[in-house]
Amino acid sequence: MAHMMHKILVVGLGMLVAAGLVMPVQAAGDRIAVVQLEQLLKAHPDTVPAETSLEKQRTEFETERRSMLDEMGRRKEAFESLRDEAANEALSEDVRKEKLKALEEAYGELRKYEKEIQEIQIQRQKELNDHGRRLRGSIVEKIRAIIETYAEDKGFTVVLNVENAGMNAFGTVLYSADKSDITADVRSLIEKQAAP
Numbered sequence: 001m002a003h004m005m006h007k008i009l010v011v012g013l014g015m016l017v018a019a020g021l022v023m024p025v026q027a028a029g030d031r032i033a034v035v036q037l038e039q040l041l042k043a044h045p046d047t048v049p050a051e052t053s054l055e056k057q058r059t060e061f062e063t064e065r066r067s068m069l070d071e072m073g074r075r076k077e078a079f080e081s082l083r084d085e086a087a088n089e090a091l092s093e094d095v096r097k098e099k100l101k102a103l104e105e106a107y108g109e110l111r112k113y114e115k116e117i118q119e120i121q122i123q124r125q126k127e128l129n130d131h132g133r134r135l136r137g138s139i140v141e142k143i144r145a146i147i148e149t150y151a152e153d154k155g156f157t158v159v160l161n162v163e164n165a166g167m168n169a170f171g172t173v174l175y176s177a178d179k180s181d182i183t184a185d186v187r188s189l190i191e192k193q194a195a196p
Contacts, residue, residue, distance in 0.1 A: 030157040036183045037161040040143050041136070043187045045194035050135040057131060061124040068117045075113060079106045146189050150182065 041047055085091075086099035151159050159182065 031155055032158045032160065033151065033154075033156040033180045033182045034160045034162040035147065035181065035186055036163050037140070037143070038163050039183050040186055040190065041139060043190050044139050044143060045190070046135075046139045046142065050132075050139065053135065054128065054132050057128055061128060064124070065117075065121060068120065072110075072113060072117060075106075075110050079103070079110050082106050143186070143190070146193070147182075147186055150186055150189060154182070156182070 082099065082103050086096060086103045088096070088099075091099065147159050151157075162181070
């Protein structure tokens with residue numbers, strides 16, 4: 001069974017290499033370098049204004065959410081007051097029926113408003129995530145341009161991010177020699193660009 005799995009893995013990898021989907025790590029003459037992109041993002045001068053912008057948007061959304069929750073509280077209080085009135089035994093049957101009908105309508109409006117709050121919160125979170133992705137993407141593109149220039153000047157043919165690349169908890173590279181890590185050099189270039 002283990003032999004069969006090994007054979008399937010080797011054949012599958014061979015097919016991916018043949019299809020050009022997996023390439024050998026280093027071809028003859030290639031120079032590979034690694035960076036820690038998260039460090040570069042933190043060092044980039046656009047990161048602080050981007051984080052400030054996101055925090056401002058987050059604060060605005062939180063203010064809006066609190067306002068809507070306050071309104072929801074007022075509506076619940078009005079509903080509870082109406083419910084108490086409808087439960088009054090001293091009311092005539094006709095008046096109580098009217099109060100119950102108004103109570104049903106108020107309940108429907110309350111649920112509708114609650115759903116609206118949830119939808120707005122989901123939309124605001126999506127807007128915040130999208131805004132953050134755009135800001136971060138813009139900074140990453142600027143860093144890529146710096147890395148590209150640096151790599152061309154130093155003769156590197158490949159530069160890899162050694163940090164977690166999303167779903168892969170182990171990152172893109174499992175081992176790299178310290179001498180190939182150019183994070184400090186690129187960070188220095190970013191800091192030079194940011195200097196007045």
